[in-house]
Amino acid sequence: xxxxxxxxxxxxxxxxxxxxxxxxxxxxxxxxxxxxxxxxxxxxxxxxxxxxxxxxxxxxxxxxxxxxxxxxxxxxxxxxxxxxxxxxxxxxxxxxxxxxxxxxxxxxxxxxxxxxxxxxxxxxxxxxxxxxxxxxxxxxxxxxxxxxxxxxxxxxxxxxxxxxxxxxxxxxxxxxxxxxxxxxxxxxxxxxxxxxxxxxxxxxxxxxxxxxxxxxxxx
Amino acid sequence: xxxxxxxxxxxxxxxxxxxxxxxxxxxxxxxxxxxxxxxxxxxxxxxxxxxxxxxxxxxxxxxxxxxxxxxxxxxxxxxxxxxxxxxxxxxxxxxxxxxxxxxxxxxxxxxxxxxxxxxxxxxxxxxxxxxxxxxxxxxxxxxxxxxxxxxxxxxxxxxxxxxxxxxxxxxxxxxxxxxxxxxxxxxxxxxxxxxxxxxxxxxxxxxxxxxxxxxxxxxxxxxxxxxxxxxxx
Numbered sequence: 001x002x003x004x005x006x007x008x009x010x011x012x013x014x015x016x017x018x019x020x021x022x023x024x025x026x027x028x029x030x031x032x033x034x035x036x037x038x039x040x041x042x043x044x045x046x047x048x049x050x051x052x053x054x055x056x057x058x059x060x061x062x063x064x065x066x067x068x069x070x071x072x073x074x075x076x077x078x079x080x081x082x083x084x085x086x087x088x089x090x091x092x093x094x095x096x097x098x099x100x101x102x103x104x105x106x107x108x109x110x111x112x113x114x115x116x117x118x119x120x121x122x123x124x125x126x127x128x129x130x131x132x133x134x135x136x137x138x139x140x141x142x143x144x145x146x147x148x149x150x151x152x153x154x155x156x157x158x159x160x161x162x163x164x165x166x167x168x169x170x171x172x173x174x175x176x177x178x179x180x181x182x183x184x185x186x187x188x189x190x191x192x193x194x195x196x197x198x199x200x201x202x203x204x205x206x207x208x209x210x211x212x213x214x215x216x217x218x219x
Numbered sequence: 220x221x222x223x224x225x226x227x228x229x230x231x232x233x234x235x236x237x238x239x240x241x242x243x244x245x246x247x248x249x250x251x252x253x254x255x256x257x258x259x260x261x262x263x264x265x266x267x268x269x270x271x272x273x274x275x276x277x278x279x280x281x282x283x284x285x286x287x288x289x290x291x292x293x294x295x296x297x298x299x300x301x302x303x304x305x306x307x308x309x310x311x312x313x314x315x316x317x318x319x320x321x322x323x324x325x326x327x328x329x330x331x332x333x334x335x336x337x338x339x340x341x342x343x344x345x346x347x348x349x350x351x352x353x354x355x356x357x358x359x360x361x362x363x364x365x366x367x368x369x370x371x372x373x374x375x376x377x378x379x380x381x382x383x384x385x386x387x388x389x390x391x392x393x394x395x396x397x398x399x400x401x402x403x404x405x406x407x408x409x410x411x412x413x414x415x416x417x418x419x420x421x422x423x424x425x426x427x428x429x430x431x432x433x434x435x436x437x438x439x440x441x442x443x444x445x446x447x448x449x450x451x452x
Contacts, residue, residue: 056448062444065442086330126298134341
């Protein structure tokens with residue numbers, strides 16, 4: 001069975017390490033915060049200028065001056081700091097954020113990512129996505145493996161305008177965990193009950209399939 | 220002493236000198252930390268053909284969105300403009316120009332502009348449509364694009380507290396783009412919730428030193444929330 005949105009987030013959360021500074025994009029990436037493993041501490045960076053994002057507020061603590069990059073009202077966690085957008089992107093561009101998780105329309109075997117613009121549709125803007133992918137070393141892209149019509153989103157070459165070139169090494173989809181190495185996707189894990197054949201069929205870019213592909217495990 | 224008294228007492232005075240065709244830099248992220256009343260004053264003045272540099276363009280009927288109603292904005296420089304139906308309509312009709320700029324690049328363009336740096340190299344946007352027509356240079360095996368900085372005729376800023384010297388502190392994440400915007404205007408106008416006595420702000424905690432600020436005005440703010448999200452239970 002393909003993973004649910006929550007299970008994709010759970011799988012990505014397994015990549016979190018104690019002491020990580022993490023930037024989570026909008027959508028499934030945001031859910032990763034709900035599955036931080038017990039016994040470790042991570043600090044969430046929100047690019048509008050908050051390091052140490054806490055839970056949503058209550059009716060009593062809600063504050064219009066306290067939002068995250070998704071423009072949602074939030075709180076500051078213990079140990080948080082607040083700063084300008086220039087400082088925030090200095091952290092991001094300077095490579096100080098340990099893990100960045102974001103969604104995408106397409107990725108390809110060269111590590112290119114397209115996530116912000118579909119020609120012919122209204123262009124809303126890239127926000128901070130281009131800075132995040134250009135500045136981070138450790139990026140996980142999360143996305144569905146194929147479109148609703150069954151077309152692969154893991155391609156030989158992205159067809160949409162890029163968000164970043166040659167910057168993606170890890171992809172978690174509803175079917176698999178893959179890494180990108182030397183112009184190929186490498187199948188590392190499959191979702192429980194999903195066959196290697198289905199993943200091969202839904203991966204348009206070059207795919208290396210090791211002899212043994214373990215199933216993901218969830219605690 | 221009066222040379223350091225930057226407090227003005229009317230919004231007319233605060234925005235005096237704004238003319239058609241000028242570039243206005245506006246602080247804020249979404250609707251958080253936006254100079255609500257200075258925007259309203261621009262609407263009242265009816266100034267046209269403005270180039271506005273701001274991360275977003277407000278929403279329909281609030282924030283910078285109100286300047287679209289009478290087509291006062293000619294060009295927007297922003298990283299994300301998705302929350303505004305009127306914006307979309309004018310863009311598709313060719314009545315409005317937009318220059319989409321990555322958020323970190325926009326912040327740095329303003330920081331550099333205020334700091335006297337005319338351009339800088341960044342990896343952000345290399346290999347994407349943003350890089351089109353821009354100089355590319357390699358440093359240590361990685362490719363970077365040359366991005367020119369931004370300055371403006373007017374900078375409109377939302378602070379929390381200021382003194383009459385123009386020293387400003389911001390409140391929580393309402394800081395966002397405001398400190399860089401404050402440095403990059405020929406005339407920088409800051410509206411705040413409270414003007415405090417000189418000496419009341421700790422000099423070590425000032426976000427924007429008064430040297431960048433030309434005018435300070437106290438206002439009242441609606442502070443509309445864009446995404447009201449609460450903890451369950």
